[in-house]
Amino acid sequence: MGVLDQFFKKKDLEITEDMVREALKVIIDPDLDKDIVSLGFVRNLKIDRGAVEFEVNLTTPACPVKEKFKSEAEAAVKSIPGVESVHVIMTATTKGQTKSPQTANSLGKVANIILVASGKGGVGKSTSAVNLAYGLSSAGSKVGLLDADIHGPSIPMMTGVKNPTQMNGDLVLPPIKDNIKMISISMFSGTDQAAIMRGPMASSMVKNFVTQVDWGELDYLVIDCPPGTGDIHLSLAQIAPATGVVIVTSPQDVAVIDAKKAIHMYSTLQIPILGIIETMSYFEVENKKYYLFGEGGGVKLAESYSLPLLGQIPLEVQVSESSDKGSPVVLQAGKASAAYRNFSGNVAREVSILHATRGESLSSFSLKWRGA
Amino acid sequence: MRSYIGVKEIYQSDEKHLGITWTDGAESKLDVVELRRKCPCASCVDERTGERILKPDSVANTVRPLQIDSVGRYACVIGFNDGHNTGIYSFKYLRQLSGIS
Ligand SMILES: Nc1ncnc2c1ncn2[C@@H]1O[C@H](COP(=O)(O)OP(=O)(O)OP(=O)(O)O)[C@@H](O)[C@H]1O
Ligand SMILES: [Mg+2]
Ligand SMILES: [Zn+2]
Numbered sequence: 437m438g439v440l441d442q443f444f445k446k447k448d449l450e451i452t453e454d455m456v457r458e459a460l461k462v463i464i465d466p467d468l469d470k471d472i473v474s475l476g477f478v479r480n481l482k483i484d485r486g487a488v489e490f491e492v493n494l495t496t497p498a499c500p501v502k503e504k505f506k507s508e509a510e511a512a513v514k515s516i517p518g519v520e521s522v523h524v525i526m527t528a529t530t531k532g533q534t535k536s537p538q539t540a541n542s543l544g545k546v547a548n549i550i551l552v553a554s555g556k557g558g559v560g561k562s563t564s565a566v567n568l569a570y571g572l573s574s575a576g577s578k579v580g581l582l583d584a585d586i587h588g589p590s591i592p593m594m595t596g597v598k599n600p601t602q603m604n605g606d607l608v609l610p611p612i613k614d615n616i617k618m619i620s621i622s623m624f625s626g627t628d629q630a631a632i633m634r635g636p637m638a639s640s641m642v643k644n645f646v647t648q649v650d651w652g653e654l655d656y657l658v659i660d661c662p663p664g665t666g667d668i669h670l671s672l673a674q675i676a677p678a679t680g681v682v683i684v685t686s687p688q689d690v691a692v693i694d695a696k697k698a699i700h701m702y703s704t705l706q707i708p709i710l711g712i713i714e715t716m717s718y719f720e721v722e723n724k725k726y727y728l729f730g731e732g733g734g735v736k737l738a739e740s741y742s743l744p745l746l747g748q749i750p751l752e753v754q755v756s757e758s759s760d761k762g763s764p765v766v767l768q769a770g771k772a773s774a775a776y777r778n779f780s781g782n783v784a785r786e787v788s789i790l791h792a793t794r795g796e797s798l799s800s801f802s803l804k805w806r807g808a
Numbered sequence: 809m810r811s812y813i814g815v816k817e818i819y820q821s822d823e824k825h826l827g828i829t830w831t832d833g834a835e836s837k838l839d840v841v842e843l844r845r846k847c848p849c850a851s852c853v854d855e856r857t858g859e860r861i862l863k864p865d866s867v868a869n870t871v872r873p874l875q876i877d878s879v880g881r882y883a884c885v886i887g888f889n890d891g892h893n894t895g896i897y898s899f900k901y902l903r904q905l906s907g908i909s
Contacts, residue, residue, distance in 0.1 A: 469812075699880055709880040736855075740848070742882035742898035789812065790881075797814025797831045801884070803876040805840075806820055 451483050451518050456490070459512045463505060467785055468792050472505065475792075479527075486520030488513050495791060497528040497655065498575035498784035530577065530655040531791040532679075538647060541607060543676060545653040546580070548787055551672075551681040551707065555694025557663035559686045560715030560749065562590040563759055564779070565660035567766040568682070571780025573616050574766070577655040580610065582646070583620035584672060585662045586638050591620045596762030599623050607650035614767075619649050639671040646675045656787075664694075665701040673705045679787055680710040682746060687714060687733035695737055706800045710786040711744035712737055713779055719751040720771065744786060747779030813899060814882070824872065828902065836906035844871045844888050846905060847895035 460478055461471040472478060472492060481490040492509055494502065506524050513522045532547030543549070552565035562585065569581040583591035591597065597613040600623060610617040624645050651657060659676065662668055681702045685695035699709055714734025718725040728751065738745040749755070752772040758765045766776040814831045821827035821837055828836040845864045847853075852862040867890070874887045879896060887893035903909070 700885075703877070703879040740896055740898070741880045742900050743880050793812055793814070797816055798818070798878070799881075800878045801815065801818050801876075802878070803818055803820065805873045805875065807823060807872070 451486070451488065451516060453481050453483065455516055456481060456483065456488055456513055459516050460509060462512055463508045466501065467789050472509075480525075486518055487523070488516075488519055488521070489523040489525070491525045491527050494526065494528040495788035496530055496784040497577045498572050498781055499528065499788070500778075500781035500785055502526055528576075531788070539675060542647050542649050543651055543657070546651050546657045547655050548679040549657045549659060549676050550710070550783065550787070551659050551661050551678045551702075552684060553661040553669070553681050553698050553702070554663050554684040554691070555665060555696070555698040556685070556691045557588070559663075559684050559691050561585075561663065561684045562594060562660050563755060563764075564682070564684050564713055564715060564749070564776075565658050566591060566594045566759070566764045567776040568780045568783060569616050569656075569658040570614065570764045570766045571777050572656050572658070572784060573614070574777075575781070575784070577784070578653060579615075580617040580651050580654045580657040581619075582649075582657060582659045583618075583622070584642055584645070584659050586621050586642065586668065587662055589620045589622035591618060591660060592622060594759045594762060594764065604650045606648070608648055609650055617651060617654070619645075621645055624648075638668050642668055642671055643675050646672070656784075665697050669701065670705070673702075673707060678707050680708040680790060682710050682783060683712050683743075685712065685714060685734045685737060686716045687727065687729045687731060689730065689733065692733040692737050695734075699741060699743075703800065708790055708799065709741075709743055710783055710790070711746040712741075713747045713749065714745070715749045716751045717748040725750075744782065746782040746786070747775055749775045749779070811900070813903070815878070815899065818876065818884075826873070826876070828906075830899075830903070830908070834903070834908045836902060836908065838902065838906055840873055841867065841869055841871055843873075843886060843897070843905070844890070844892065847892065848897065848901060849892075849894040851894065 457473050461473045463472045465472060465475060477492050479491040479493050492505055506526055509524045510522045513519055530547045552561055554561045569579050573579040581591060583589045595613050595618060597611055597618040600608050600611050602609040610619045683695050683698055685691045702709055712734050716729055718727050735745055750772050754770055755765045755772045765773045815828055816831050817829040819827045824840050826838045826840055845867045853860055871888055871890050874889050876884055876886050879885045883896050883898040885896055
């Protein structure tokens with residue numbers, strides 16, 4: 437090869453980091469409306485002649501557009517002349533928030549606490565909490581599940597998790613079932629005893645219980661809250677600083693009215709509302725939907741507060757049967773399962789948006805009018 | 809695509825105007841009496857037809873908010889001194905009322 441040939445060849449093949457970054461700027465995160473380079477997602481860029489390798493580091497392993505980003509990134513870089521191979525590694529660093537010193541040992545390494553709450557009981561809150569935990573976990577996140585429903589703990593039954601057997605110093609190590617760390621308040625007290633506990637006693641029990649578990653490192657800790665809007669919610673909010681809360685409602689008016697109360701309570705507590713999930717939305721037979729509990733109560737609720745509708749879950753026998761068997765529906769095939777998977781992706785996405793937009797706007801405000 | 813436009817600043821701009829600076833830089837100045845007349849709650853607007861039930865004349869020109877509180881991430885609730893406090897004003901609605909998309 438002559439000197440000139442070599443020169444041209446080299447010039448042809450010279451792929452710079454800038455070129456790769458420029459090419460990747462066409463990929464826009466639909467949620468944040470910015471390109472993935474400006475968002476700082478592209479890391480560890482390595483160029484070895486025609487071979488390009490880099491990481492796309494997302495804000496959650498449960499990102500619903502993960503595969504789309506990957507193939508778009510590959511295609512964008514492949515289109516640069518001279519690029520022969522592209523290796524995209526998808527990673528995620530879940531952004532978290534600070535914790536109170538009181539819970540440094542128990543919750544110190546938990547990136548995000550997600551509350552699952554409802555105003556009314558029996559609307560599918562525990563089912564949603566369990567399927568959210570399984571959904572996030574199957575997408576690759578490190579997940580914990582805490583059953584704080586002192587009046588009706590249900591996670592042991594829904595998942596088949598056994599009582600804890602190990603301690604780390606003073607703290608209880610949560611048992612692991614299906615890769616998820618789980619604790620139920622029923623493991624700390626007789627269920628019967630818990631059911632009759634009220635007011636301050638119940639509150640202090642929740643406090644103790646939250647601070648006495650060593651959760652270790654988690655991307656998400658999902659908490660199944662007791663229904664309603666009472667003291668116990670205040671103590672839970674104080675002790676476990678939540679990233680956000682998911683409001684569960686069925687389409688019935690009575691459930692929606694109570695869901696509104698929950699929205700207002702969590703707003704007063706300055707806990708961001710991640711969105712609404714409507715459960716038992718309809719019953720489907722032969723592709724026809726029957727709205728047994730009225731149509732779109734949760735949808736309208738989300739609209740009137742301008743909150744994201746995180747999911748609509750159809751009524752399916754499979755949902756309750758799989759709960760009774762200790763194997764959540766999200767692990768199986770079917771429409772309710774797909775709806776729950778979609779829901780958990782949406783929750784992860786809202787948490788990411790929350791972190792990405794933090795500081796840009798007032799997270800809450802209260803303005804008193806002068807001279808009224 | 810959803811919009812994540814939030815409130816950067818909210819203040820009483822004068823005796824009867826609410827001022828909002830949005831995160832995209834847009835500014836709103838809203839007449840609080842008009843806000844009361846345009847309350848979006850179910851007793852002021854027919855949920856089915858979207859028809860306004862509340863007669864504008866029935867709202868006195870002297871009506872004022874007592875307090876404005878954020879609710880959720882994209883709305884606020886306004887409590888008025890005529891006792892009406894059921895209106896949830898989404899940021900989207902407030903921007904619409906002030907002619908911003
Ligand atoms: N999509 C669904 N299809 C069919 N059954 C469902 C569905 N969602 C929940 N269920 C059933 O409804 C019942 C109530 O659900 P769940 O226990 O999740 O509600 P909850 O809000 O946690 O109730 P509680 O207030 O008692 O804690 C359960 O038997 C559950 O299996
Ligand atoms: Mg429950
Ligand atoms: Zn009204």
